[in-house]
Amino acid sequence: MTEQTPLRKSSLISDQEAENITRVEELAYEIKVQEVMTPNPITMTASMKMQEVLEQFRVARISGAPIVEEGQLIGIISIEDLIRCLIKSDLEAEIQKYMTRNPFTVKGDDPVVEALKMFVSTKVGRLPVVNKEGLLIGILTKGDITRGLLKALQQDYQTEEVRRYRASHLFEDIESERTSLILRYNIKAGDFTHGGEASSKIKRALSRMGASPQIARRCGIATYEAEMNLIIHTTEGGVIRVEIEPHQISIDVYDSGPGIKDVELAMKPGYSTASEKVRELGFGAGMGLVNISRCVDIMKLESVWGKGTRLRMKIFLKKEDTVGEGHAAKSLEEKR
């Protein structure tokens, strides 16, 4: 970084900062020790002289080193041990006289949070990192953890931020009488394993485009119920088509059969023709179409028995819900 960010005067934590803190906590669970440790550290053997410790520490600018015997970790020597030795002018002694035997260790595939706990409970400055076989693979300091977390935080903040930025400015630079984005998904009949995948993608796309959590949720629930109906009730599956415009979201779900005999009856809460097997999966409560009607502003269900079904839904976006236009566009609107 070239620019110094000014220190914040307020002691209150902003929402953005709070979000970052919890993300750091999450990362501490996700990132493994071996991703942030210093691999292949300088090691020494128990029979080396303390004089050599002094030299190595000075030359390599380190303050501790693991002691190994045939790859196996047997101890650790730190700057504190060196100081004790210097006080006694005992640099000719062997390392084994001053080293700490059986030091605390962490495993390479432990999450970083385990190492943090260990640092807190043991008050040591560095932890040797071992693999499953107990062989030394690296060394870890609190500084390594901080650096690793910061790097990861910056990386994932940037990727999501770039995605969000690109998506939320989607409509800004495009000039047309009416701009829209169309998402289309083919849904297979009976494909329970992937049930809800399309709806998740739709929900995520809307969030990235800057839709409010409420709008993303309403849209997600409505498409999910419709998606499950295609999976449960149709013979050939069907299509979900979502058109996103700055002022509205139009969802069109259609299939080619079997159709619904009595549309009015199908809309009744609790009415379902779902099989026992489907009910065991937690569907077939007969509440899907009712749920949809609660989530959308306009809903139109048309069906011809033997031909197919078409469900059209619309969610209108108020100014503050507008998707696809960046924050700047919103404040411009307000000034008008």
Place this chain on the structure above:
Amino acid sequence: MKLNEIVQKLNGKVLNSKINLEIEVKGAGGADLMSDVLASIQPQAILLTGLCNPQVVRTAMMADVLAIVLVRGKTPPAETVQLAENERIPLISTPFGMFEACGILYQAGLSCLEKPVSDQDCFAG
């Protein structure tokens, strides 16, 4: 109440690996019908359920559910665990039954985030 307190009170087993249990839970709801979950559970609640297919995770995502508790000591299929892992939704298994698990959390002061849908008359036959 923190999620890890809930895990503790329910004698729970966390089934995914990359999970932060330090998050604050606002309340809970219990249901086995996915449409009921979608209709009545409010955002940021935890969901107690007897179902363990992948759709539970999808449903949770749609309804902004914070964590899923599988009651009666169920072990879900690998697909469910994988999906929960990918989507970073905590998946917890408790040996307690639905009635017990809800009772324990309710008594511990966790609020109800299940919205009544009493305006809906149900189809009867």
